[in-house]
Amino acid sequence: MPSSSTARRTAADDAVQNYLDRLAAATSTLPPAERSELVQQITDHLAAARADARADGLPDDEALVLNLVEDLGTPEQVAAAAGAELAPHTPPSVGLEIATVSVLAFQWLVVPGLGWVVGIVMTFFSTRWTVGQKLLAAALPLPALLIALASLGTALAVPVSGRIDLVVRVLVGLALGTALTFVQARHLVRAAHRDTSHPH
């Protein structure tokens, strides 16, 4: 290969790299996966267009690249199109809310009390719940707690006729507490989902 041809290719390569660098800078606010896919698409676009030009016997020089880049639009235009197109289609994430509800509902099974505190702290980070819903989330362990206290109270206050009676009371209490917690948790997760489709 003559050196002049090498020099021309380098100038064209530099022009490509310059555009890709500007595109990378303009798309810095896009999610990383979207950003790298877009930069890859534009990289492929320019490489293929240059290969087409060579196949047609046209010079693959800086002027060609500058033309190709002009047809692509400015990096800012491409970035704006990506922002408008992709942002509304990222799936609504209610993962935080589901995790929070799980921590609060199942805290009895891990470290009672500590899980409650952790769950309440987690509600502060939710952007999908209103203050009222956050309070309801914080109150998730309450039905189970109240029923535990109530069965303890009745066990102490009312004379128990036998072990079977005590076991039945505790089981009924557990079932009620679980059901209430479940209804409350379902309401909260639905509320988080609703907020994604009807923002207020």
Added chain:
Amino acid sequence: MSCMEPGDATKVTAQLRRGVLEHCVLALLRTREMYTLDLVRELARVSGQSVSEGTLYPMLTRLRRDGKVTTTWHESASGPPRKYFALTDQGRGALETFVVGWRDFTTAIDALLAAPPADPDRAATAGPVVDATPRKGP
């Protein structure tokens, strides 16, 4: 009378083109797979001078994510392997739905634009239908 700026007509056309562009992709792919570069250039041509080729890639990405198109790589004689777009069954379904909707829509709009005003009294004051285009706010 609304004062229509010279650029407004092209702006309206550009918006209309923008709105149907994704279905133009599906229509272009109806009979054959298309190589990305050809597809993007064809689309930019369809959507007029105002659309830059690079701005079409995010739409293609979304169509792929929505499952309306798939991409495959094919070897190329003149350079690196090339990505081809093809229509999926879901994309074909979306296109058929669009075609039906488009026909109904254009029939209704054509009728609206062509019809003389229904009320003769109002017609005298309201003027031709063209003047009823929404005005820009202050």
